[in-house]
Amino acid sequence: MTTILTILFDGIAYGMLLFVLACGLAVTLGLMNFVNLAHGAFAMAGGYVCAVLVNSQGWPFFAALPLAFVSSAAIGVLLERTLYRHLYTRSHLDQVLFTIGLVFMSVAAVDYIMGSSRIFIKLPAVLEGQLDVFGVGVGRYRLMIIVICGLLTLLLQLVLARTRFGSRLRAAVDDPRAASGLGINVPQVFAFTFAFGCGLAGLGGALSAEILGLDPYFPLKFMIYFLIVVTVGGSSSITGPFLASLLLGIGDVAGKYYVPKMGPFVIYTIMIVILIWRPNGLFGRTAAR
Amino acid sequence: MTVQRDVGTFARSHANWHWSEIAFWALALGCAFLFPSRFLIMTDIVRLALFAMSLDLILGYAGIVSLGHAAFFGVGAYGAGLLALHGIITEPVLALVVAGLAATIVGFLTSFLVIRGVDLTRLMVTLGIALLLEALAERYSNITGGTDGLQGIEMAPVFGLFAFDMFGKTAFFYALAVLFVLFLAARRIVHSPFGLSLRAIKNNPLRAAAVGVPVNRRLIAIYTLASFYAGIAGALFTQTTQLASLDVFAFERSADLMLVLVIGGTGYLYGGLIGAVAFRMLQEFFSNITPQYWQFWIGLVLVVIVLVGRARLHRWALFVPNLIIRQFAGGKAVVAVPESDAS
Secondary structure, X not given: OHHHHHHHHHHHXXXXXXXXXXXXXXXXXXXXXXXXXXXXXXXXXXXXXXXXXXXXXXXXXXXXXXXXXXXXXXXXXXXXXXXXXXXOOOOHHHHHHXXXXXXXXXXXXXXXXXXXXXXXXXXXXXXXXXXXXXXXXXXXXXXXXXXXXXXXXXXXXXXXXXXXXXXXXXXXXXOHHHHHHOOOOHHHHHHHHHHHHHHHHHHXXXXXXXXXXXXXXXHHHHHHHHHHHHHHHOOOOOHXXXXXXXXHHHHHHHHHHHOHHXXXXXXXXXXXXXXXXXXXXXXXXXXXX | OHHXXXXXXXXXXXXXXXXXXXXXXXXXXXXXHHOOOOHHHHHHHHHHHHHHHHHHHHHHHOOOOOOXXXXXXXXXXXHHHHHHHOOOOOOHHHHHHHHHXXXXXXXXXXXXXXXXXXXXXXXXXXXXXXXXXXXXXXXXXXXXXXXXXXXXXXXXXXXXXXXXXXXXXXXXXHHHHHHHHHHHHHHHHHOOHHHHHHHHHHHOHHHHHHXXXXXXXXXXXXXXXXXXXXXXXXXXXXXXXXXXXXXXXXXXXXXXXXHHXXXXXXXXXXXXXXXXXXXXXXXXXXXXXXXXXHHHHHHXXXXXXXXXXHHHHHHHHOHHHHHHHHHHHOOOOOXXXXXXXXX
């Protein structure tokens, strides 16, 4: 019983992390219909910024986290304005090629600057060790992830559903032409959303260094996971990707525990089956355009 | 009536052999005598060309974007490796065909998954299949040799006559011959009514279905055929390098392949061949400058190609040849500008 609870807990933490990493992609890929395979590169950028700040500059971990967000968002907005925006109307093949190119560049560049080995971020003492809750070992670090990511999810949902910006974004996605006809600055909304998604990925990257491991091949290794979250979750709401990442997280942790030899086999099989069964994702409403 | 005849003449005139094609193949054969010390890299280019031609069949002619074409390459590679290692079929050509057929079976089975859904689903499913096979190969490492790969593969002489030598001379002629034979077959296929119907599907599946083209059946057929070609390419890889390891399934292999095809252009078969030469030369060039970080420059090339626009780039690249051809042949330029790809 306690093992099941531990797996559940670790799975939820893992899933939440995946959600924060991937929800930016849910917007670009799901809502703006842009196949961005380079999303992991933004996460990696955030992770490395955090690592440099904490390890060599001696910043406290919690102060470095917002900066990971800001720097990834800044890189995101820069690339969006200069490169990405020319490709929104291009074919999927062009988008795939372009973003694969970006991934290759980021991998080699980080390898060049930071070296190819895995790096760790020094954690404050508060986050180390475990708490004991009714006999279940609860990692402090994972608990923090659940808290932070849970709050972020709530915040996102509120912003999207309740604020003026949220309704502008939804309008711009539903029908860009009509939205710009109503006076919504569609490119600006997209740029802002893109930057915010990249920032979240950067934050996720910083948080995931401890759990997923951070090395230059991060964008390639986890690309498929981000894509699974978005395609399986569908893109009509934020809830779909959220549930999908929880499922993926719990499934992956449980799979590694109970059938360690099958490795990622289970995950890929489930993904293919779901995509064949419901090509628009488990929770998708509209047909993908 | 006239329209019908026009379409027919047009298609037939395109199917005719042009002198530039003959020159291309003569040049390819000539390379063997021009660079006798470079057999290894030239064999590598030939393998890559065959693999790229396989992707061109589905991407350039049927418009299926695949991120996991390495799956079939890997099946072919392991197929040929296992056949040779356990001495089941020692004759290379026969083993090549058998390994190719193994990839074909995988291709046929997975084609049903691929034809469903839109672009994005296809991307994910093809990628997923390649990753799945990689995970399987890792899981059954007692058969595949795991991360060490298959080792100690010994190849018997081709047809029992031509033994593989250490300079790779036999390997090169063998690979080139396989490429040429398969190219002839592909050329025949894409110029047949079947190939024309594929183009119709690529341009507009709905319209193609309306004029009576069985869209799904055609897509399954071409996907299966392409998997056969990829399997042969993989088998060639194992036979000429005597090595098969897990990285035959790697994502980078599929991604590099895209780049090859993008450099060469899609939809006229020679794209893969020209792209393979250009890609390997680029790779060679970049790894001479920065041995460890050549991937950065490859990525940069991809980004620049997409930003400039593939069609425009090919117009520029073909500007001079077209000018010369126009001067001498008088007629319209013959070097085909690749069609734009389906979105």
